[in-house]
Amino acid sequence: MLGLPDGVEACLFDLDGVLTDTAAVHDAAWTATFDAFLRERSDRTREPFVPFDPVEDYARHVDGKPRQDGVRDFLASRGLALPEGGPDDPPGAETVHGLGNRKNVELLRRIEEEGVRVYEGSRRYLAAAREAGLRRAVVSSSANTAQVLQVTGLAEFVELRVDGLTLREQGLRGKPAPDGFLAAARALGVAPERAAVFEDALAGAQAGRAGGFGCVVGVDRVDHADELRRHGADLVVADLAELLDGAAG
Numbered sequence: 001m002l003g004l005p006d007g008v009e010a011c012l013f014d015l016d017g018v019l020t021d022t023a024a025v026h027d028a029a030w031t032a033t034f035d036a037f038l039r040e041r042s043d044r045t046r047e048p049f050v051p052f053d054p055v056e057d058y059a060r061h062v063d064g065k066p067r068q069d070g071v072r073d074f075l076a077s078r079g080l081a082l083p084e085g086g087p088d089d090p091p092g093a094e095t096v097h098g099l100g101n102r103k104n105v106e107l108l109r110r111i112e113e114e115g116v117r118v119y120e121g122s123r124r125y126l127a128a129a130r131e132a133g134l135r136r137a138v139v140s141s142s143a144n145t146a147q148v149l150q151v152t153g154l155a156e157f158v159e160l161r162v163d164g165l166t167l168r169e170q171g172l173r174g175k176p177a178p179d180g181f182l183a184a185a186r187a188l189g190v191a192p193e194r195a196a197v198f199e200d201a202l203a204g205a206q207a208g209r210a211g212g213f214g215c216v217v218g219v220d221r222v223d224h225a226d227e228l229r230r231h232g233a234d235l236v237v238a239d240l241a242e243l244l245d246g247a248a249g
């Protein structure tokens with residue numbers, strides 16, 4: 001049904017990059033944040049400034065992960081570590097939370113100025129899934145998920161949301177751990193092998209594989225289909241419309 005294996009009863013959608021064109025907005029916000037930090041650090045230490053790579057660094061260390069994990073994992077890739085700090089640290093404080101807060105300011109400004117675009121194929125797919133009686137959840141690491149679903153009008157298609165705030169409240173591990181997807185399947189009353197995961201991030205595809213889900217659909221918006229397959233995608237589409245039109249491979 002809808003391009004999915006027989007027996008699938010639920011769809012668990014990532015948000016940024018799967019339903020909305022916000023992966024690129026997160027990426028731009030991270031790039032601005034890390035580059036400002038790295039430049040200041042290089043001025044201070046006289047070590048060369050090596051900018052954040054919005055393609056490689058983003059895909060490998062940040063994409064799909066909860067905000068603080070993204071900060072820690074990217075810094076670790078450069079052999080750096082910062083004190084954790086706390087949620088109230090001012091944006092840009094040299095702590096994990098400070099950099100995360102700065103990124104959030106950058107993100108919200110961009111969303112405010114540019115708005116959020118929904119992928120039309122994804123809107124159609126959500127509507128078709130609802131029509132077909134499939135259960136539907138959004139599972140995202142973003143703490144801004146509720147607002148994005150609201151401003152785009154996607155909230156009406158979604159029965160359940162497991163997001164960055166849920167992970168924090170329930171003490172769940174972020175992607176690439178499968179906890180968020182498993183929590184969503186449990187809450188919908190559907191066994192993981194009867195649920196499909198839709199992911200554009202390598203960490204998200206990995207989470208789908210780790211959770212033993214019936215199908216992991218990789219959504220390739222940035223030309224890394226092979227990497228998605230290596231990280232756990234069973235099939236890869238460029239847009240969810242392909243699943244509706246029967247062109248998926």
Ligand SMILES: O=P(O)(O)OC[C@H]1O[C@@H](O)[C@H](O)[C@@H](O)[C@@H]1O
Nearest residue numbers: 016026063064067141142143144
């Ligand atoms: O900073 P937020 O909105 O809580 O989002 C956390 C993460 O959410 C993921 O969906 C994005 O792929 C990441 O880029 C982002 O960092």
